[in-house]
């Protein structure tokens with residue numbers, strides 16, 4: 001052994017000793033934290049009937065993660081540090097109650113990725129074949145929460161989700177934003193120059209339109225029910241490729257041949273968490289409501305004016321035809337603030353005077369991660 005490699009070994013030994021001792025401390029602290037969470041569960045169980053206990057507290061989780069990011073001094077990135085705490089909380093919550101979460105499936109979709117990003121990996125995820133079935137599972141109490149897509153930065157709003165809110169009584173308890181990266185993938189027996197067909201969900205095909213025009217102009221584009229379905233199909237087809245996310249590639253054992261082929265690199269999708277409970281204020285919240293207005297001149301103005309009067313920042317306004325009659329409309333509105341805030345309550349009073357109906361979809365913490 002040369003002198004220099006001997007010195008390197010010594011240095012490594014010393015540093016690894018230090019890491020071992022830090023790991024010991026971290027592990028002890030994590031166990032102590034987990035025991036605290038168990039005590040929290042006991043307190044919650046004492047104060048309500050067994051079937052009504054709400055273990056998951058989105059406002060508290062948002063506060064914990066926000067604080068982790070605020071006090072982070074590096075060298076780990078804020079998001080990496082928060083993701084570690086996300087997993088610790090996920091494991092602590094699983095000690096209190098293993099959460100069941102339905103999502104728009106099948107397995108391997110971006111919605112499943114969003115569910116895991118929001119709740120951490122200790123939740124039990126259940127794929128559903130359609131958005132309205134996610135809502136139904138939540139309403140029936142078969143799962144604790146549901147995750148559905150609501151809007152994509154390039155393709156716009158997901159109307160099935162908006163329409164499901166009209167006919168359902170669930171509350172929104174959180175939002176998740178996911179950067180969407182689309183990859184071109186092929187099965188083990190496929191050669192790149194044999195590809196004559198590309199499968200994907202129609203939104204993903206649209207998100208990669210320019211890339212496909214430039215790189216695979218002759219390949220037939222076939223829209224299927226989900227990106228995962230596309231990945232499943234190409235596994236056994238020698239002449240086709242799929243566009244999907246990396247989870248689908250892993251699930252169906254496909255090879256990524258071109259990565260991040262979406263036309264807009266900042267392509268992201270927002271998802272909502274739906275459940276049966278209202279969330280308490282976290283300090284940084286959003287609220288969603290549905291309002292139906294009389295079809296008369298100035299209706300939209302009188303709906304928007306209270307937001308201005310009470311200095312409320314509106315973040316989204318969507319219009320959908322109402323199911324109650326031709327040419328009447330409902331408005332889906334998101335704004336910053338919580339239903340318990342004074343200015344929000346004042347604005348709601350003003351809107352109620354003019355509206356035919358208001359449905360509160362809930363106040364929930366703004367996405368942290």
Ligand SMILES: O=C(O)C(=O)C[C@]1(C(=O)O)C=C[C@@H](O)C=C1
Nearest residue numbers: 040055056057060061089092093
């Ligand atoms: O503070 C609580 O209510 C807890 O149950 C503890 C805890 C945590 O691990 O910090 C776990 C689950 C909740 O969703 C929020 C936070």
